[in-house]
Amino acid sequence: xxxxxxxxxxxxxxxxxxxxxxxxxxxxxxxxxxxxxxxxxxxxxxxxxxxxxxxxxxxxxxxxxxxxxxxxxxxxxxxxxxxxxxxxxxxxxxxxxxxxxxxxxxxxxxxxxxxxxxxxxxxxxxxxxxxxxxxxxxxxxxxxxxxxxxxxxxxxxxxxxxxxxxxxxxxxxxxxxxxxxxxxxxxxxxxxxxxxxx
Amino acid sequence: xxxxxxxxxxxxxxxxxxxxxxxxxxxxxxxxxxxxxxxxxxxxxxxxxxxxxxxxxxxxxxxxxxxxxxxxxxxxxxxxxxxxxxxxxxxxxxxxxxxxxxxxxxxxxxxxxxxxxxxxxxxxxxxxxxxxxxxxxxxxxxxxxxxxxxxxxxxxxxxxxxxxxxxxxxxxxxxxxxxxxxxxxxxxxxxxxxxxxxxxxxxxxxxxxxxxxxxxxxxxxxxxxxxxxxxxxxxxxxxxxxxxxxxxxxxxxxxxxxxxxxxxxxxxxxxxxxxxxxxxxxxxxxxxxxxxxxxxxxxxxxxxxxxxxxxxxxxxxxxxxxxxxxxxxxxxxxxxxxxxxxxxxxxxxxxxxxxxxxxxxxxxxxxxxxxxxxxxxxxxxxxxxxxxxxxxxxxxxxxxxxxxxxxxxxxxxxxxxxxxxxxxxxxxxxxxxxxxxxxxxxxxxxxxxxxxxxxxxxxxxxxxxxxxxxxxxxxxxxxxxxxxxxxxxxxxxxxxxxxxxxxxxxxxx
Numbered sequence: 001x002x003x004x005x006x007x008x009x010x011x012x013x014x015x016x017x018x019x020x021x022x023x024x025x026x027x028x029x030x031x032x033x034x035x036x037x038x039x040x041x042x043x044x045x046x047x048x049x050x051x052x053x054x055x056x057x058x059x060x061x062x063x064x065x066x067x068x069x070x071x072x073x074x075x076x077x078x079x080x081x082x083x084x085x086x087x088x089x090x091x092x093x094x095x096x097x098x099x100x101x102x103x104x105x106x107x108x109x110x111x112x113x114x115x116x117x118x119x120x121x122x123x124x125x126x127x128x129x130x131x132x133x134x135x136x137x138x139x140x141x142x143x144x145x146x147x148x149x150x151x152x153x154x155x156x157x158x159x160x161x162x163x164x165x166x167x168x169x170x171x172x173x174x175x176x177x178x179x180x181x182x183x184x185x186x187x188x189x190x191x192x193x194x195x196x197x198x
Numbered sequence: 199x200x201x202x203x204x205x206x207x208x209x210x211x212x213x214x215x216x217x218x219x220x221x222x223x224x225x226x227x228x229x230x231x232x233x234x235x236x237x238x239x240x241x242x243x244x245x246x247x248x249x250x251x252x253x254x255x256x257x258x259x260x261x262x263x264x265x266x267x268x269x270x271x272x273x274x275x276x277x278x279x280x281x282x283x284x285x286x287x288x289x290x291x292x293x294x295x296x297x298x299x300x301x302x303x304x305x306x307x308x309x310x311x312x313x314x315x316x317x318x319x320x321x322x323x324x325x326x327x328x329x330x331x332x333x334x335x336x337x338x339x340x341x342x343x344x345x346x347x348x349x350x351x352x353x354x355x356x357x358x359x360x361x362x363x364x365x366x367x368x369x370x371x372x373x374x375x376x377x378x379x380x381x382x383x384x385x386x387x388x389x390x391x392x393x394x395x396x397x398x399x400x401x402x403x404x405x406x407x408x409x410x411x412x413x414x415x416x417x418x419x420x421x422x423x424x425x426x427x428x429x430x431x432x433x434x435x436x437x438x439x440x441x442x443x444x445x446x447x448x449x450x451x452x453x454x455x456x457x458x459x460x461x462x463x464x465x466x467x468x469x470x471x472x473x474x475x476x477x478x479x480x481x482x483x484x485x486x487x488x489x490x491x492x493x494x495x496x497x498x499x500x501x502x503x504x505x506x507x508x509x510x511x512x513x514x515x516x517x518x519x520x521x522x523x524x525x526x527x528x529x530x531x532x533x534x535x536x537x538x539x540x541x542x543x544x545x546x547x548x549x550x551x552x553x554x555x556x557x558x559x560x561x562x563x564x565x566x567x568x569x570x571x572x573x574x575x576x577x578x579x580x581x582x583x584x585x586x587x588x589x590x591x592x593x594x595x596x597x598x599x600x601x602x603x604x605x606x607x608x609x610x611x612x613x614x615x616x617x618x619x620x621x622x623x624x625x626x627x628x629x630x631x632x633x634x635x636x637x638x639x640x641x642x643x644x645x646x647x648x649x650x651x652x653x654x655x656x657x658x659x660x661x662x663x664x665x666x667x668x669x670x671x672x673x674x675x676x677x678x679x680x681x682x683x684x685x686x687x688x689x690x691x692x693x694x695x696x697x698x699x700x701x702x703x704x705x706x707x
């Protein structure tokens with residue numbers, strides 16, 4: 001290229017001020033009298049979007065750690081007929097497999113059947129049934145429970161929980177350990193207490 | 199010089215003048231001031247140090263090397279941990295048997311596992327001692343407040359690292375310690391399914407998020423494994439980088455002490471230093487003065503841990519069994535103090551509220567302690583309140599750990615350390631009763647109100663210097679600290695189980 005760069009020619013001075021520099025009559029009644037400028041609004045909107053995105057991600061991350069299905073052992077199962085359980089005894093045959101005690105009341109008390117969940121209400125250890133002392137005893141911090149599940153010694157704040165029981169069509173008892181009754185007031189409900197014809 | 203030596207030095211010269219050698223090491227090793235500076239300046243690992251340090255910070259009895267040793271143990275734990283990962287599978291079928299293999303089949307397996315286990319215990323202990331020594335030297339005061347906060351978070355992560363590692367052997371010790379620990383999470387207020395004012399069900403509460411299940415099982419093992427091996431170490435590395443960098447940028451706090459006779463007259467070091475700026479100016483090269491001392495400390499602790507790991511085997515009990523709870527089952531020793539509190543408080547207090555307040559209180563220390571004296575040397579005389587309260591907290595923490603670890607037997611019954619455990623001894627937790635709620639509320643409100651008012655009336659200067667907000671925060675934390683022995687006395691002497699009790703909300707104090 002042989003062209004020499006020509007010195008820039010200064011633009012001619014404008015005969016009248018640019019449109020943007022002219023004083024414009026403003027109709028005050030048509031102006032939005034907002035407490036923020038357009039720039040402030042856009043800044044806030046941008047930060048709001050960023051924060052909403054971060055917050056949404058945090059919630060999503062939290063939700064990620066709560067799966068829809070867990071592969072724990074089934075919570076509903078059959079445990080045989082009510083007559084299989086001797087009257088007035090705490091039955092330990094399912095403790096190892098399902099973590100429950102099955103109790104059949106004596107005739108004087110009605111002869112019904114209920115299921116106690118074998119998990120201490122203090123910090124979740126598995127208590128032991130002590131036939132000789134007629135109580136459940138937790139090895140972790142020494143909580144003791146009567147045979148009804150009512151707490152009477154040690155640090156446990158409330159009674160052992162009872163599981164939902166029902167009678168299936170084939171005459172077997174169905175236990176649902178995911179539905180539990182905490183409050184002794186609920187223990188007489190039909191779901192918590194299975195009446196058995198004696 | 200023999201002919202052989204001459205030959206050797208020829209070879210050495212060829213190596214040291216070669217292009218490859220010089221590309222790696224950019225300065226010679228001759229002992230010159232320039233090289234001493236370059237040793238630190240041109241080395242990415244050593245440049246965590248400043249080039250020169252004050253002689254006051256070199257004394258062993260000043261820092262006891264605690265911070266540096268904690269960091270060294272973290273590195274050593276990373277190494278042994280990565281080596282253990284080559285044999286360990288985090289599944290409930292394999293985990294326990296892989297541990298058995300490491301113990302009996304893998305050459306040097308027992309040594310590496312013991313080293314990992316014992317280093318972890320020692321690290322937890324040293325990090326706690328490091329915090330105490332920093333406190334007593336006032337090294338958290340301006341401009342180092344924020345670094346203290348980072349340090350408290352590092353302490354928390356150290357606990358969490360150790361606790362998540364506790365589950366991995368999948369033996370009885372592991373699952374029951376973690377069962378107790380995660381059930382405390384289920385007792386959190388609001389976010390735990392069994393805590394006060396709970397708003398969540400057991401399949402979405404804090405315990406579930408930790409374990410991925412309602413019970414300690416496969417998903418919990420995997421989560422703890424990932425936290426232990428990846429997530430927590432990453433966070434630790436990031437924070438410890440900030441921590442060390444800040445220590446270097448703020449210069450080690452150590453200041454020179456005045457001569458013995460002036461100290462006996464009661465001259466404070468910070469005032470003496472103002473008159474003797476030359477003492478503050480005096481600095482020595484980090485290489486070799488500080489680095490050599492660090493190296494000695496590091497060798498000493500390595501020697502102790504190696505000997506310990508050769509002779510002492512890390513515990514491995516029976517295979518985990520969710521249906522059989524060992525009696526007693528104890529948390530890892532550093533949490534046994536909190537477990538001991540479970541005798542006196544419900545889990546939401548002992549496991550959630552009190553630990554949270556401990557952490558918040560520790561973090562708040564540099565912002566609440568406005569006394570400027572004592573920075574850079576041990577001073578108890580002019581900081582009686584601060585050191586008194588802190589020491590009381592330390593004694594309470596380690597005292598509860600001692601009682602829980604050495605004096606609790608089956609059924610969490612009290613035994614003397616040399617007494618034999620009796621599995622059939624009847625429980626001592628009988629005849630407990632609750633205070634009536636109205637009396638309990640009056641008691642709690644009275645304790646709080648009197649605790650707030652009495653120091654304000656009798657120690658007017660204390661109140662004035664702090665101002666109302668700081669005073670409220672300080673006194674709240676102090677009153678909670680003293681509430682622990684109050685409850686212990688109420689429980690043991692007056693047989694009171696709860697001061698107030700609202701079973702419908704799971705709210706018992």
